[in-house]
Amino acid sequence: MTKQQYMRTLRLHLHGMPEREREELLAEYDAHFEFGRHSGKSDAEIAFELGDPADLAREALGDSYYEPQPVMHSGQPMGHDPMMFNPPIHDPRLMDNRPNQASSVSNMAGLAAVSFISLVVVPFLFVGWILTSVFALVVFIFTITPVLVGIKALVDISEDAVNLFEISTSFILFGISMFILPWPKRAFKGYTKLNILYFRWCGRLIGGGKTHEHY
CATH class of the missing domain: 1.10.287 (Helix Hairpins)
Known part of the structure; x- marks a missing residue:
């Protein structure tokens, strides 16, 4: 999972939080990624260390947390696809990373x-x-x-x-x-x-x- 995917997913699950608090929390996790990148870690490694965005949102919101609603398309609700809201976080140690040489x-x-x-x-x-x-x-x-x-x-x-x-x-x-x-x-x-x-x-x-x- 890239930083962009992680932050989008986290934002989606924090939809029940007041905007100011949500932006402050997102800024903290944004900083986590920047600190990790500065230390030479990949986005996948940082995402794996932080954990599931949905779990982070549940912890932050407590009893006020509720699952994001499926996206409406042409007036009809789309089928609930868990992958839409929770892209998989893979252990980077199990992935075949072959970066471009340049x-x-x-x-x-x-x-x-x-x-x-x-x-x-x-x-x-x-x-x-x-x-x-x-x-x-x-x-x-x-x-x-x-x-x-x-x-x-x-x-x-x-x-x-x-x-x-x-x-x-x-x-x-x-x-x-x-x-x-x-x-x-x-x-x-x-x-x-x-x-x-x-x-x-x-x-x-x-x-x-x-x-x-x-x-």
């Missing part, structure tokens, strides 16, 4: 280029994740500062345990955290998309420049 050379050249570029880019991506995580942690600490000051006052009952400066500072930090509270989520979401775009580009370079996939 394609293999192109893929190897792309892999070499991606490996060289990744030596520079991946450390920056890693640092970006660290900075994004630190930013989220700082916002969280700002948010709970009044609580920390209150705990300090309860633990230390002396008169000078908590002064006016600490109280006012804690509420100032809390106010700042309320203002920037949505930013960590946006930062994580935007940076995740940036990483996905980079690994998609790497996958396309390794795959010989296949730049358009629709599912």
Whole structure:
């Protein structure tokens, strides 16, 4: 099964999920394929590792999952063909893979280029994740500062345990955290998309420049 087939099948089985959640989940599995391609795996190997798209949809939707309805054609329902909704996922180890020699050379050249570029880019991506995580942690600490000051006052009952400066500072930090509270989520979401775009580009370079996939 190719990535395109897998993603189309998964989308079909996730039809009962709200559109925004469905697109986010599909983006995660899209990233799985790009990471796998970047590691030198074939689409068939990645699909086999992820498992049946129908099972993934059942797990994600729980009790709200229901089987996709057969496609309507000329006003008449088509017969339910399981192969239409669930293309078979074969164990790639049991398949006879005989790649075209020219394609293999192109893929190897792309892999070499991606490996060289990744030596520079991946450390920056890693640092970006660290900075994004630190930013989220700082916002969280700002948010709970009044609580920390209150705990300090309860633990230390002396008169000078908590002064006016600490109280006012804690509420100032809390106010700042309320203002920037949505930013960590946006930062994580935007940076995740940036990483996905980079690994998609790497996958396309390794795959010989296949730049358009629709599912």
